[in-house]
Amino acid sequence: MKKLNLDAMSVDEMWQLHEEISQVLSVRLTSEKRELEKRLTQLRREKETRQSDPADGAHRERRKYPRVYPKYRNPKEPSETWSGRGKQPRWLTAALKTGQTMEEFVITNVETKKNNKSGGRRLRT
Secondary structure: OOOOOHHHOOHHHHHHHHHHHHHHHHHHHHHHHHHHHHHHHHHHHHHHHHHHOOOOHHHOOOOOOOOOOOOEEOOOOOOOEEOOOOOOOHHHHHHHHOOOOHHHHEOOOHHHHHHHHOOOOOOOO
């Protein structure tokens, strides 16, 4: 590729070079945009065919899980709770390191929430 000496060029020559570069860039960007749009429409068609195929097991609805009530509460910040699932929250980890036990953070009315969930029905024997 020929190296241009821009310092030696006049303003008119530089402007002409600018217009040529702008034209070439415009053509290349337009063609690249057209190619990308073609690819996008192709990908959309492939996605639609995959979604309409009921034999594909990858697109099943997610199973609904029952609500998990919190079992532990931070006494310093009552809005911070933990259900006992997953990673322990930072407030609980820090408290356990200071020597406190898990039993100190148990929410006492968890049992009543579980009983209310059944609607208060009892089996008669």
